[in-house]
Amino acid sequence: MASSSSSGLTFKLHPLVIVNISDHYTRVKSQMHPPIGPHANDNSNGTDGATSLPPPVPRVYGCVIGIQRGRTVEIFNSFELLYDPSTHSLDRSFLEKKQDLYKKVFPNFYILGWYSTGSDAQESDMHIHKALMDINESPVYVLLNPSINHAQKDLPVTIYESELHVIDGIPQLIFVRSNYTIETVEAERISVDHVAHLKPSDGGSAATQLAAHLTGIHSAIKMLNSRIRVLHYYLLAMQKGDILCENSLLRQVSSLLRRLPAIESEKFQDDFLMEYNDTLLITYLAMFTNCSSTMNELVDKFNTAYDRHSRRGGRTAFM
Amino acid sequence: MDIEQKQADLIDHFVKQASALQGSALCPLIAEATSNTSLFAFSEILAIPSVLQLEGTSNSVYLDVLRLFAHGTWSDYKRNAGCLPQLVPEQVLKLKQLTVLTLAETNKVLPYDQLMQELDITNVRELEDFLINECMYAGIVRGKLDQLRRCFEVQFAAGRDLRPGQLGSMIHTLSNWLATSDNLLMSIQEKIKWADSMSELDKKHRKEVEDRVEEVKKSLSLKLQTVSRPTLTSEGMRRSTLNLVE
DSSP, X not given: OOOBOOSOOEEEEOHHHHHHHHHHHHHHHHHSSSOOSHHHHHXXXXXXXXXXXXXXXXXXEEEEEEEEETTEEEEEEEEEEOEETTTTEEXXXXXXXXXXXXXXXXXXXXXXXXXXXXXXXXXXXXXXXXXXXXXXXXXXXXXXXXXXXXXOOSOSEEEEEEEEEEETTEEEEEEEEEOEEEOOOHHHHHHHHHHHTOOOTTOOOHHHHHXXXXXXXXXXXXXXXXXXXXXXXXXXXXXXXXXXXXXXXXHHHHHHHHTOXXXXXXXXXXXXXXXXXXXXXXXXHHHHHHHHHHHHHHHHHHHHHHHHHHHTOOSOOOO | OHHHHHHHHHHHHHHHHHHHOOGGGXXXXXXXXXXXXXXXXXHHHHTSHHHHTTTTSTTHHHHHHHHHHHHOOHHHHHHTTTTSOOOOHHHHHHHHHHHHHHHHHHOSEEEHHHHHHHHTOOSHHHHHHIIIIIIITTTSEEEEEETTXXXXXXXXXXXXXXXXXXXXXXXXXHHHHHHHXXXXXXXXXXXXXXXXXXXXXXXXXXXXXXXXXHHHHHHHHHHHHHOSXXXXXXHHHHHHHHHHHO
């Protein structure tokens, strides 16, 4: 069902949509009775009489809205819809009501399509797709795969379009995959950045904050490292003669390498060392203050202890 | 990187034309290629067999001109001006632009004096105009002009055609960069482990101290119960006080 799309439309997806869909899915999943989880399976394996199969993963549905300018389709926002399993369609009146409300706030946004969760597009999705075709003649279908796969590097979001293909002599609408890019507005970038840098909630000791900060730097440098490695391997292959020498690329690499070392001037060294020394001095000073206050407390307690002792009269204090 | 994109079509165009022509018909084509304002890459044209065949013929001067534009500078041209044909003003301009690129290869900070000498420009105003109009607006160089210190700091310079030996040195630089970043990754990991272990130690120490405080508190309350008159030995007093302030 999924070949690549040839419609030539470019899709731009905003992260708000992805967050909305995953939020909708998580809410529905956590509100289900019985809750889906490892302990639920243990319960059902007992003498409940319930089935030993885990309850089916819920599918959530909703609508995506955005702007279409020429050949570029930009999906900005989304809202949820109820799915009626008996008629296999989405709640139409609610959709229209929501559409009116959104039109008042965002007059430029149109309904561009719909979304759902799952691992792959299914045949039954075509009904919903066709139902939406009277609002938008070529709706898009955004599919989020909620299963967490740590090995996967890309986002588990796919965008499908519908195309009329002739299969066995019958023209049919099938889903074809399309490529998309992620586009962010400044506000979205800030919030995604914030979520990505979640610190431990108790503020942590200095060590955990340091570890978190260093981990961030580590992953950034690791990405750089892997890319340098690719370039290195490519150049080596070119030298050995495995690959044709592509002059344009070589020129670009040479201009890149000429930018190294990135900062080496004397002025930078001066400023850097000055800032380094300042930081060290301040740390030293803070430690001094800490030490002297601890000393002070110790002396106070010492005096208190020995004063009390000598007031009782008798022993010689102050060892 | 956009320069490469801008040039890609031009390069294709010239390559196609050059492959179709032979011998002396290539000479005007080479002249056209070297005068073109957006073309800075000549190694593709140099690689075409019909161009290489010009070697040794009466038209080999044009091949030399092409090689000069691919790898040489304005000073090279001046030195060999006798055996090379006269260059039109556009070619002179282009050669000077390429000279700036070559100079940017070795140093990141180019003093005005060196630039003026290499480019045969006598005053600073002209030099700056040249740098701004011809180099920066063309997009081949990006950098900052420092008039007080009379130097030009290059941040980015487009690549020139590669000499045959340059590939080796590029690989060398890349492997150095790779080694440095590997080392950096290792040291960051060590630092993270160090930070974690130090916080572990600190927590353990804190826990130990609190346990001892609890112990001493318990023993104190016990002693208060067992002894009628609260006389603690000075030794015990000192030990307990020191434990409390630890």
